Amino acid sequence: MSGKRAALLIAITAPFLMGQAKPLLVPDISARRVEIRYTFTGAQLLLFGAIVYPGGRAPSRPADIVVVLRGPVQPILIREKQKIAGIWMNADSNRFRSAPSFYAVASSKPVSALVDDRTAAIYEMGLDNLQLSPGGGALPEKESRFEAGLLDLRKRQGLYSENAHGVEINEGVLYRATITIPSQVPVGTYTAETFLVDRGKVLAAATRDIQIDKSGFERFVALAARRHRLIYGLAAVFLSLAMGWAAAALFRRRM
C-alpha cells in the first residue's frame, strides 16, 4: 500500500518536477468494493478525481472528461421472437462473444461533440461504440438489428446507460460523476476508465478496478448452490418439510 501511495505521489509530482507538457488524471472511486448483501437494492458509485495540468494552472479553455464504468465481458446469445402461426416464439438468434455485462458512460458534453467516431470506437466511448464481437458470419443488417435489441433491453434494465451531462467539472480541475448500479448486476471485476479529452484528442487516461461481490449469507448460498449441489438441494427439501410440519403443528395446538 505504501509503495502504491509513493508511486502515486511520484506520479502526481513528476510532471511538475520534469515540466512535462501533458496533463494528468488522478481518479478515485467512492468504493473500491461493492458488497452484495441481503439488503442490496443497487448502489451509487461516485467517480471523482483531479486533473493535474502542467504548471498547476487550468488552461483558459478547460478540457472535458469522459467516465466509463464497465462490468466483466460475457459471451451471450440473443434470441429474437417472431410471430409464427399466431404464437410469439424464438425464431432467430445471434451470438456476441464480448458483451459487457454492465456499461455506463458519463461525460461533461455529449461524446459525439467531444471526439470523432474513430476515436470513440477506439476507446469504446458510448453505447454505439461497444465492441460486441458478433460471431458467425451473419449479415450486417441482422447483426445491427440484434445489437440494437441488446442495447435497448439492457438500457431498460438499467445495465447500460449513457449520460451526456453526467460529469461535473469544478474550476476546471476537479470532476465528479455519479453512476447507479442496479441490483441485478453480475459479480466480478469492474473497471472505471477516465478520459481527459480536449479538441477531439484523448490527452490522458486512467483506470481503476472495482470489485463487486456477494458477501456474507448471499455469498454462502451462491457458493453452496454451485459447489455442493446435493447438500444444497437436500437443505432446500429439508427446509420445506420442516416449515410445512411446523405450521401444521402450530395450528393444531391453536385449534
Place this chain on the structure above:
Amino acid sequence: MDIYLPIAGQSVNALFIVLLGLVVGVLSGMFGVGGGFLTTPLLIFYGIPPTVAVASAATQITGASVSGVMVHMRRGGVDLKMGGVMIAGGLVGSVFGAGLFRILQASGQIDVVIGGLYVLILAWIGGLMLKDALVALGYISGPPPRPQQKGHNRWVASLPYRWRFYSSGLYISPLAPLALGFGAGMLTVLLGIGGGFILVPAMIYLLGMAARVVIGTSLVMILAVSAATTLVHALTTRSVDIVLAALLLLGGVVGAQYGALLTTRMKPDLLRLALAVIILIVAGRVALGLTWRPDEIYSIEYL
C-alpha cells in the same frame, strides 16, 4: 422491504413474495392442489427468471403438501402401495423431464413449450371442472349422469401383470399408476406444478380408485415428487433459490392452514366453481402472453 435473491441475482419485495405464497397457500389448502400452477406464472410475471421460478415453486409445493399428508396419514387415507408405485414412476419422470428441460433450453423454445403446455392443461382441466361444477349447482343441465362406471378404464384393464391394491380396492396392472406417476413427475420438472389437479381426476376416472384414498395418495405422491424435483433442479439447472423458496414457504404453509379451515365452511361445488374460474383466468393470461406481441422481443442467454 427489499431482499436480494442470491440465485435469481436480483432484489425483490419480500412482502409481496410472502403475500403471494399466502394466497397460493390458501388456495392449495382449500382445493388440495399444490398451487404450483399459480406460483410459477405469477413469479415469471413479477420478473423472476423462468428456470428459477419453476425450481423454487417445486420447493414450495413440498412444504404446502406436508400438513395435508400428515392429516390423511392419520386418517388412514393413503394407499402406500399405490403411492409407492406412482412415486417410482414420478422419480423416473422427473429425471426424464430434466433431460427434456435441458434440450428445450438449448433450443430456445422452453418458454413457448412451458406456456403452451400451461394453456392446454389448464384450459382442459379448468373447462371440465367448470362444467362439472355448473351442472352440480344446477345452473346448466348437463347430460344425464352416466351410470357410474364401476372400476377402471378399459385400457387400464387390458394391461398385463396385475397386482392387488387393497386400500384402493383395485386389482390392476401397476403399469397404469407407474405411467401416471411418470407423467406427473415430468410435468413437475417442466412446469413447476405438482400435478395434483391432474392426478386426482385421473386416479378417480382412469384407475377407479376408492375416493377415500385418492386425495391422500396423490398428496404423498406430490410430496415425494416435488422433493425429488427440487433435488434434480439443484443438481442440474442449479436454479433453486433457497431464499425465494423460504419466502414463498413462509406465506404458503400458513395460508394452507387457513385454506383448510375455510374448506369446512364452503359448499364443495362452489369451491370447485371458484377453482375452475381461477384456473381458466390463469390459462387465459398465459395464452395472451403467447399470442400478443410480447414486451420483450429479444432475450439474452448466457453461454
